[in-house]
Amino acid sequence: MDLAVEMREITKVFKKVAANDKVNFNLKKGSIHGLLGENGAGKTTLMNCLYGLYQPESGKIFINGKNVRIDSPQKAMSLGVGMVHQHFMLVRPMTVVENIMLGLSSKRGPFLDTDRVERELLALSKRFNLNLEPKAKIWQLSVGEQQRVEILSALYRGAEILILDEPTAVLTPNEAQELFGILRMMRNDGKSVILISHKLEEILAIVDEVTVLRDGRLVGQAQVTAETTKRDLTSMMVGRDVLFNFKHETLKTGATKLMVNHLGARNDKGLPALKEVSFSISAGEILGFAGVDGNGQKELCEVLTGLRPTTSGEICLNGKELNRSSPKTFINEGIAHIPEDRHKTGLAMNMGIARNLILKNFSQSGFSSRGLLNFRAIKKNAERLMEEYAIKANGVHTKVKDLSGGNQQKVILARELSSKPEIIIANQPTRGLDIGATEYVRQKLLEESAKGAGVLLISADLEEILQLSDRIAVLYDGQIMGILGRNASVEEIGLLMAGVRTEEVEVC
Amino acid sequence: MLKENGIVKGFCHSVLPAVVTIALAFGVSALLLLFSSHSPIEAFSTLLTSAFGSPSRIAEVLIKTAPLMVMALGISVAFKSQVWNIGGDGQFTLGAIFAAFVALNLNLPGFIVLPVSFLAAFLGGALWGGLAGYLRAKFNANEVITTLMLNYVASYLLSWLIRYPMIDPDGHGFPQTSLLAQQYQLPIILSGTRLHVGILIALMIVLLGYLFWRSSLGFRIDLVGENEEAAKYCGINVSKTIILTMVISAGLCGVAGWGEVVGVQYRLLDNISSGYGNLAIVIALLGNLNPFGIAVSSFFFAALLVGGNTMQLMEGIPFSLITVIQGLVIVFVISRVVYTQWRDNVANRHFNRGAR
Numbered sequence: 110m111d112l113a114v115e116m117r118e119i120t121k122v123f124k125k126v127a128a129n130d131k132v133n134f135n136l137k138k139g140s141i142h143g144l145l146g147e148n149g150a151g152k153t154t155l156m157n158c159l160y161g162l163y164q165p166e167s168g169k170i171f172i173n174g175k176n177v178r179i180d181s182p183q184k185a186m187s188l189g190v191g192m193v194h195q196h197f198m199l200v201r202p203m204t205v206v207e208n209i210m211l212g213l214s215s216k217r218g219p220f221l222d223t224d225r226v227e228r229e230l231l232a233l234s235k236r237f238n239l240n241l242e243p244k245a246k247i248w249q250l251s252v253g254e255q256q257r258v259e260i261l262s263a264l265y266r267g268a269e270i271l272i273l274d275e276p277t278a279v280l281t282p283n284e285a286q287e288l289f290g291i292l293r294m295m296r297n298d299g300k301s302v303i304l305i306s307h308k309l310e311e312i313l314a315i316v317d318e319v320t321v322l323r324d325g326r327l328v329g330q331a332q333v334t335a336e337t338t339k340r341d342l343t344s345m346m347v348g349r350d351v352l353f354n355f356k357h358e359t360l361k362t363g364a365t366k367l368m369v370n371h372l373g374a375r376n377d378k379g380l381p382a383l384k385e386v387s388f389s390i391s392a393g394e395i396l397g398f399a400g401v402d403g404n405g406q407k408e409l410c411e412v413l414t415g416l417r418p419t420t421s422g423e424i425c426l427n428g429k430e431l432n433r434s435s436p437k438t439f440i441n442e443g444i445a446h447i448p449e450d451r452h453k454t455g456l457a458m459n460m461g462i463a464r465n466l467i468l469k470n471f472s473q474s475g476f477s478s479r480g481l482l483n484f485r486a487i488k489k490n491a492e493r494l495m496e497e498y499a500i501k502a503n504g505v506h507t508k509v510k511d512l513s514g515g516n517q518q519k520v521i522l523a524r525e526l527s528s529k530p531e532i533i534i535a536n537q538p539t540r541g542l543d544i545g546a547t548e549y550v551r552q553k554l555l556e557e558s559a560k561g562a563g564v565l566l567i568s569a570d571l572e573e574i575l576q577l578s579d580r581i582a583v584l585y586d587g588q589i590m591g592i593l594g595r596n597a598s599v600e601e602i603g604l605l606m607a608g609v610r611t612e613e614v615e616v617c
Numbered sequence: 618m619l620k621e622n623g624i625v626k627g628f629c630h631s632v633l634p635a636v637v638t639i640a641l642a643f644g645v646s647a648l649l650l651l652f653s654s655h656s657p658i659e660a661f662s663t664l665l666t667s668a669f670g671s672p673s674r675i676a677e678v679l680i681k682t683a684p685l686m687v688m689a690l691g692i693s694v695a696f697k698s699q700v701w702n703i704g705g706d707g708q709f710t711l712g713a714i715f716a717a718f719v720a721l722n723l724n725l726p727g728f729i730v731l732p733v734s735f736l737a738a739f740l741g742g743a744l745w746g747g748l749a750g751y752l753r754a755k756f757n758a759n760e761v762i763t764t765l766m767l768n769y770v771a772s773y774l775l776s777w778l779i780r781y782p783m784i785d786p787d788g789h790g791f792p793q794t795s796l797l798a799q800q801y802q803l804p805i806i807l808s809g810t811r812l813h814v815g816i817l818i819a820l821m822i823v824l825l826g827y828l829f830w831r832s833s834l835g836f837r838i839d840l841v842g843e844n845e846e847a848a849k850y851c852g853i854n855v856s857k858t859i860i861l862t863m864v865i866s867a868g869l870c871g872v873a874g875w876g877e878v879v880g881v882q883y884r885l886l887d888n889i890s891s892g893y894g895n896l897a898i899v900i901a902l903l904g905n906l907n908p909f910g911i912a913v914s915s916f917f918f919a920a921l922l923v924g925g926n927t928m929q930l931m932e933g934i935p936f937s938l939i940t941v942i943q944g945l946v947i948v949f950v951i952s953r954v955v956y957t958q959w960r961d962n963v964a965n966r967h968f969n970r971g972a973r
Contacts, residue, residue, distance in 0.1 A: 436851075437853075437854075441852075453847075455847065457847050468840065468851045471836050471837075480834065481831055481832050
């Protein structure tokens with residue numbers, strides 16, 4: 110079988126972390142190939158290497174059997190490789206034709222060739238059923254149509270190999286079906302398509318072959334046949350080798366601390382993101398939330414910290430109802446939060462460590478008196494916490510942006526845990542950290558639960574969930590599919606993650 | 618910016634950039650003068666004597682320093698929390714109107730009327746800026762547009778007031794209010810000049826500004842400017858903080874208007890803010906949004922203004938030199954701001970890539 114693309118042993122390193130580690134990737138001509146993996150598995154990095162945005166440290170790329178060096182997107186396009194990014198690169202006030210003509214040279218010398226291009230685009234659009242009006246302005250188009258403009262643009266530039274990065278993330282289900290129709294037509298036309306995704310249904314619905322990445326490494330490549338199940342793919346995606354071993358004693362859990370009943374909330378687009386979510390956390394317990402990213406984890410965290418309003422249900426902490434309270438109240442009542450995005454949410458990157466350590470309590474009596482900050486106390490606090498949490502930095506005023514990811518996360522841990530929280534909400538607390546820091550964070554969470562705090566742990570890393578949790582809840586499409594005991598198997602969890610509810614799964 | 622450790626380091630962070638920027642502007646001006654075959658030394662020494670050649674000229678420089686300093690300080694509070702208040706002129710005007718209204722209508726001794734008019738001026742400016750802050754917080758209305766537009770509203774409001782309701786009855790229809798009584802005028806601190814106590818008040822406000830950034834409220838405003846998302850996450854009410862920021866920022870601009878009414882003009886008249894608002898923005902940026910940096914920068918700009926006015930009367934030296942220097946300072950200030958942003962962007966991009 111002819112290969113359109115062959116990537117051999119691609120390695121790409123960022124800041125000493127390998128985003129791709131000797132990854133092999135083969136794309137057959139005239140097929141749709143799924144590139145599957147969790148967030149941060151290295152899918153986009155690999156494709157950016159193919160599209161010339163990144164240069165791999167080592168490895169070879171063959172296109173149509175020829176060894177090539179792709180050092181720019183221009184070069185990639187000349188080789189017939191086109192890419193549609195997650196974020197469209199279109200000029201909104203301009204028309205479809207104008208956008209597509211950008212950067213192309215005109216055949217009529219200094220004059221624009223709009224009419225000819227328009228005719229060609231119409232023909233191309235008809236051929237692949239893209240259904241686009243070349244004269245329409247971008248801002249008038251729906252997101253799905255804008256995506257088709259990007260596809261049309263790639264086709265017009267002669268793309269034989271089209272890379273789509275999470276194309277359905279922005280689409281409604283109907284639009285996604287339309288997109289798949291277009292992709293099938295392209296396949297029938299002999300073109301090859303690479304579909305980056307972490308959604309299993311999608312992969313099963315449309316691709317011929319799938320390559321799975323995990324932690325920057327290739328974990329498998331397989332034909333997708335009628336027999337392929339979500340279960341097969343899930344186990345490939347999350348893997349099973351155990352990285353760390355923690356002594357997790359079975360603790361006697363205490364009284365119920367956090368009660369959540371029939372909680373509902375909407376996402377940023379106004380669509381239901383949490384539906385009838387109910388669970389409880391006791392003192393000393395770690396409740397893990399497994400699930401594929403984007404199934405309501407972010408919204409759950411925000412609701413439980415007062416950052417997002419609920420549409421129904423109630424949140425009770427130690428018997429006190431908290432819904433409709435301000436974020437300040439949630440903090441004061443003892444809910445600590447290790448946010449998913451430490452740069453955007455958890456830290457003020459341009460401020461020093463000392464200031465970041467008091468972000469939540471700078472106005473309290475220890476750190477300010479009569480409205481003025483007490484710099485001596487702030488410095489002392491920083492020195493103490495930096496030692497206690499082993500934060501490595503030149504001094505207490507080192508800007509947080511100059512710290513490594515692990516030390517940044519330790520600053521957040523120090524701030525959140527030193528407040529002696531009742532409940533700790535940890536969303537992806539080890540994402541992007543090296544092994545040492547990961548281990549440290551997990552150890553700290555265990556210590557806190559041993560001290561009697563309740564921990565809600567959200568993680569895309571199933572190993573992490575299995576190692577730390579006393580019970581495991583699985584989120585799918587904003588609902589809890591089931592809450593399993595700590596001895597649950599990867600298979601059971603995987604099925605629930607894929608939205609399959611079975612009879613045998615015991616819900617406690 | 619304001620470091621917890623050491624005055625010296627703080628000084629280097631705040632005043633040094635301003636000094637370097639000014640030196641660069643003078644350096645390039647000198648080159649331009651050489652190209653047009655003028656002697657830079659002669660030109661600069663004329664500028665120097667024009668600004669500082671006699672006690673009364675120094676006094677004039679200080680008189681102009683005061684409002685610029687207070688306004689720039691006000692602007693810096695907003696800029697620090699990434700709220701782009703460019704309506705200093707309008708807030709200045711409202712402050713002036715409120716101050717004049719109190720001083721013209723409150724028949725009490727000066728030691729009561731002056732403080733009351735001071736507070737009224739703060740309130741006047743604060744209302745004007747608070748309105749823009751409210752619109753930004755509630756409806757996400759761009760404060761650049763609203764504060765700018767409110768400048769025009771303020772300017773026409775002033776024009777109307779001094780032509781109709783507040784016009785001087787004995788002024789032969791001249792568009793201005795009547796003169797404030799002697800006891801409602803700020804005392805002169807250097808006899809034989811117009812130098813009034815306003816400069817001392819301005820310096821006190823600068824000291825308060827220094828303390829402000831060491832207060833918990835200052836920290837809150839700083840945090841909202843640094844990272845709004847993180848501020849929300851830390852339980853800070855961002856909308857409230859933005860409104861409060863605008864109130865403080867605009868209130869200070871209003872106070873500058875108070876000084877102009879009770880210290881310099883002793884009445885309301887057209888165009889009372891004389892474009893200080895735009896200068897104040899440049900001064901705030903030149904001073905790196907730091908109170909001491911602002912103090913130095915406003916003194917420099919006041920000297921440039923006074924020196925330029927006097928130079929007009931002399932022969933041989935191109936008066937446009939002043940405009941050139943001002944323009945160059947603005948160019949260098951903006952280059953610095955753009956450069957810092959670019960540097961941070963590059964650093965961030967690098968960082969985020971690494972974190973993937």
